[in-house]
Amino acid sequence: MEPKFMLLMVALMTIATASADYVRPKPRKILDFPWESKHSSQPQQVHISLAGDQHMRVTWIADGKSSPSIVEYGTSPGKYNRIAQGESTSYDYLLYSSGKIHHTVIGPLEHNTVYFYRCGKQGPEFQLKTPPSEFPVTFTVAGDLGQTGWTKSTLDHIDLCTYDVHLLPGDLSYADYIQSRWDTFGELVQPLASARPWMVTEGNHEKENILILEDGFQSYNARWKMPYEESGSSSNLYYSFDVAGAHLIMLGSYTDYDEYSEQYSWLKADLLKVDRKRTPWLLVLFHVPWYNSNKAHRGEGDHMMQAMEPLLYAAGVDIVLAGHVHAYERSKRVYGGRSDSCGAVHVTVGDGGNREGLASKYINPQPEWSVFREASFGHAELKIVNSTHALWSWHRNDDDEPVRSDEVWITSLVSSGCLADKRPELRKILLAP
Template sequence: MAHGRWHMARLGLLASFVFPAWADAAKQPEQIHIGIGQLAGEMTVHWSTIQESQSASPGDSVVMYGLSADELTRNSTGISFLFQDYGIELRSFRMHVATMTGLLPNRVYYYIVGGNRTGWSQPLSFKSHPISAGDVQSRLPMSYAVYGDLGDYNGQTLPSLLAEARKGELDMVLHVGDMAYDLDSDNGRNGDAWMQDIQPLAASVPYMVSHGNHEANRHFNHYTQRFRNMPSNSGTITFPEYGNVPNNWWYSWDSGLVHFVTISTEVYFASPLAQMVAEQHEWLEADLGAVDRTKTPWVIVLGHRPLYCSCDADCDSFATVNRMGLKQPDGTFKYGLEELFYKYGVDVFIAGHEHNYERMFDVSPMWDPITPWLSGITTGSTVDPPATTHIITGSAGSVEDHEPFTRPAPKRTAKRLNTYGWSKLTVYNASHIYWQQFQTDSAQPPSTWGQVMDASWLVQHHHGPFALHPRRDQVDNSEGKGLHPLDTSSVDMSFFKTGRRLQMQCKHAGHDQELACSDPSLAKQLVSKGRWQYTKLVDAAKPADFV
């Protein structure tokens, strides 16, 4: 890529960045989003120019950037490629990727993307990432928005996320799969609209992604192409839809005190991708084994489908496959993710897929062939847990609405919620991180919007392989297997600011009928405050709604 100074006269721009007539808004770059680069001091940017849909020319792929919006003194020329949607209209248009290099740490940079022929974006800005250990210490605490399953329609978390970004409260976004619902819907126009909707967030904060089942069409064509700016360090992938491209299905990067790893939980469920299961497993073991825990003590893995959950049959089927691996002819399992998490001491695994929120404690491997969803054993710890902590945050909002908890809470579960919301991970130092879940459900009273529904410190003084953890022996003596001694259809709500935990069963025959709780005073209180949380309970007798 070429770098250097460009004079304003050469660009045909005024020094004040008043854009000329040819920079028509309809022709300017759109769907702009940034990502962490492969090397320190880098930030990548990806955008589209829809007006080139019938053009085979390479287009303009320039990013100009600098420490002042009035002095964009540096430039980088990236790459352009023709994106092909495979819907009935066979739409195609240009996508562009460029890299800003040589960034000073922890500084606000301004940038524009585009070129003379395609027009330029409006000035945008971001804060560069820390580089040295000293930079990291001066930047702490660092905060990450985390969520999965965010659609274009009913994307109820987006206003809250945009507000958080405008306040400068986010250092990065981690999206664990399922986007737009779907990126390829309406010949890809739904994906275009969603990418435009998230641009105010994704163009100012690195937007790091994993793919989910809703991206699977045509070998994840839309996901693979729309996020070509991810810091791929796992080679390339090749499919007819897009040829040989950098692998953004699984990759890793460092951010502050965290080594993040994105994995594909989806390769386990498509027979044409079966060979990729072994490839990813081999790469993941090498990546986890090479982490320098003195530099990045925290290791957090991101993927779409959970290894443990408690909502429905997914927790027996898909979760078992990702957790244990592919079943072999002799009855054993191979290429399971949990064995690697335990072997290399992965601190947290974060997933989506289930359209709810479930924070779990540490879960050590313990296979239960009779009731697979109750596999694992926990010490119930948030301080020096001797195994990986599992969290599901798939309630960002989409056309598929909520996903009910149809099963009781296992002992490994610390908190379950079924309202729209997003999670925030804040890293304070090498031993302490703080986790929060914010409620953004428009069906709930306005006074509860933005309320913290769950919060917990996670403290770890012994990063590394869990087989060497000083509390490892306590796992064998733990009684943390099986179910909580609660009503089988209970859901923990915690809507009240006092943090009161409401676990009394409440049912009603329909949304227009009177609520009936085992505690009449609770029913009256819920109705008077309008704090109803509707989900579907599927049991052997008949479907019922419960709160």
Template sequence: MRFVIAAAALALLSSHHQLGISTAAGTRAYAASGDVSPVLENATAQNKPIKTKSATGDYLRPTCVGHLSVDHPRLRGKPSDDRTEAEQVHVTLGGPNEVVVVFVTADYRAESVVRYGSKEGELTSSATGTRRTYTQRFCPETFQRAPVMPGSYKVVPSREDTMRLQNTSEWLPPESAAYAKVMTETDLAPFCWPYTNENSYYESPTIHTVTLTDLLPSTTYFYACGSTPTRTFSFKTPPPVGPEVPLRVGIWADVGQSNVSLLNADSLMAYKADVNLLAGDVSYADGTPWRWDTWSSAMEPLLAENLQLYCPGNHDMASGAEHGLSYIARFPSPWQSSGSSSPLWYSIDIGPMHLISLAGTYSPIFPGSAQYEWLMDDIAGVNRALTPWLVLMWHTPFYNSNSHHQLEAEPMRGAIEERLVRAGVNLVISGHVHSYERSHPVRNFTLDECGPMHVVVGDGGNYEGPALPWHDEQPEWSAFREASYGTARLEIQSSTKAVFKWTRQACVRRKSGMFNVWSHENDATYYVPQGGGGGDGDAGPCATEDDNSETRHVTVDEVLIRQHPARCRGEHRSTAAAVETSK
């Protein structure tokens, strides 16, 4: 199926922190002179600092060039002449024992129905849902403007076609308020397309949202979307809520739709987590709305069979005047079942984890605001006997030693950090900075074993590339940092122990003569994946120009997280994270 969008009528530092990682020279390296295991001082009545080491990976990942061309086979979707065919299929968690299935069709009249069952080939249950479309004005950011404009999957409009779309003088009289004469690139609208031009608006495909209820935990369900489905997918529900239930969580953020975005998606697909968390900045559409369609098509192999939860980022809420319109319409959240007043913040119990997802700095969060007051209520209601692991996710990090986005979330940190420490938050997941960084347990920029561990995972593959430089002197609270791309995993093993891993995606090769989304010529050089597989068990050796790693897919940072000692326990029975190397 090829959706007609707007003017379709015109037809992407080897870690020395992990013990024994191989470098390009084939040596065995260890973190900065000594044992990398943090050592906690004896607990006393006062909060004592943590004696530990910090490390910066010396691996430098070559940047990717930009969005993949819409002609890339993963971005095109499944060709079909049937306008009722379900596309861009993805699944997310709803309320307790619920999974929400989302798919789109070209035909607004297509039926919003999902047939499903726990046996392959026996889809004996069905559920119906809602359908909607939305309209969004084209407001492409500077780096996405003239060369990357709306068009069908098959044809990418040229600059000339873009000019024709804005040149209303071809069909309107000079007296019209919508009259515009666009003869050269300099005549194009500098940001948002003129509101008076009917070509300035994108209409989404029909988005169908269907909730499957009364599902059993840890059960594989097969499902098919629409009235005349040609494809069957499957997903596995999370384990039951309980303190000793093992849980596997995939983590990424700042994804976009580059060559590395796809590599990271394939890595998570091979990992087969119980749920994946995407900490903001989903598609990097940035005011070019049909890029939400290409992202959803590219990620369908992952999203249709692996449960995913999200929080919004600046590229979902602000860049390109997005205002969260596409994000909210396409990625439902369990906000109503968690007593929230907005789909931008919510909470949910998954196995032994209580997850709180926030809009963070992209909605007011100070005493008296809806987001703040809901957060205070939700934290107060967490049953740590049932869900001993308290994990929070929002986009803008509190702790970041990169030169990018420094102290951007300081007002939010000032408003809620002490409350989070008292509540015993174990882990805070953020993105935004396009590199990986993990903190030691920290509170107010000081090592504190009662504080949570913060991780920045804004390395999902976005077209803006790895964020550099780091601050020359690594702060004491920063445990490990690397300017690269990858994904993370949280493996909760019991009520008192979890393992956090970050895995670099490496080993690429330079390939010239590729389609350039900026110039529309085959003059681009991309770094494309090289090697096999991509799962945890596949570290296929490869040689990569301008890439100093030997393995394609390698766990670089791995730590053991334990619940805090008894003295940290405040209003909950178990609290935040103490960290030590797990190897």
């Protein structure tokens, strides 16, 4: 055998070894929470979310009945030259009674600026950074978080990122009826969620409905209020918002979505308002994926897909992010079950660290629309560089080190000519009664 041929064979064997299937990590235990108890009126579980143009909603829980829904804030540490008054709520669930849940909107705020703030006129000082007004803008993405050792690893890796907004496509705490787990989840994510806006939508583990006794999504709606009113929605389960030059739509997989539903009507109205000159990127998030070649949860998103995919296609949605399946998968641009250069890129990121473990079994052969799939815990990053290009990357948790195992540049549909071709179709579909 000639030396050159031998070298070629060695090289090919090396590449084959390097591209072998990823060996999924073992599950990790649910976290213990040995935090010291705080004074009843001290702010706890602090998190922030976007609340309309140049405004931020600060949410926290305090057990003291007299704790005010006030946020003091300013651009210098310890110097609060502005103050905002909000509202509070609470709920009972079987034998559990929540603390006083405060929601206070602050603003108008300057873009790309650090603010220091204090909740309820007492407790520690927090700081947040507002998103930029224009590109570049960076999102981190992780769904199905839960409260395990892998969750902690994912959060630690996100904390190392330079990002502006965190996106969570459902299944937050995995409380599953045990309400104290909502409290421990709030404490777990507070270091990150108090510093950057967390924009979330509901998953199946947020339902928590008990026939006759308890309504669904009671805990989720009380604790994680999103800007649904600001976006013209009648439900906290679906809403939209703008960041820099991107318009993001958060849909509900577990509320009515057929053509006669309020969510469907709201989606049509929201899409009609989108100005692609002002927000050239259009992203959608929901919990149950429509494109899934994993054996777990196959077909669960089919009905929602049949109802809403034509709307998203006509509007020229660039990227769709989902959770639910505990594995990672990225598609080509796709529509109607086939590759389509004017369709959306679909990505499943339902593997932030949940206690149920990974979904490691995929169907074979791999569908032609599926580009990359891997059963691993981790997070994703989306850096939208300008109106035409964005960098997507997937970072798996590998022995507590973030490993970038998938990366791709995505070109916006604005720059492809697809939107001009679809304008008549969009108007016809969206304006149909």
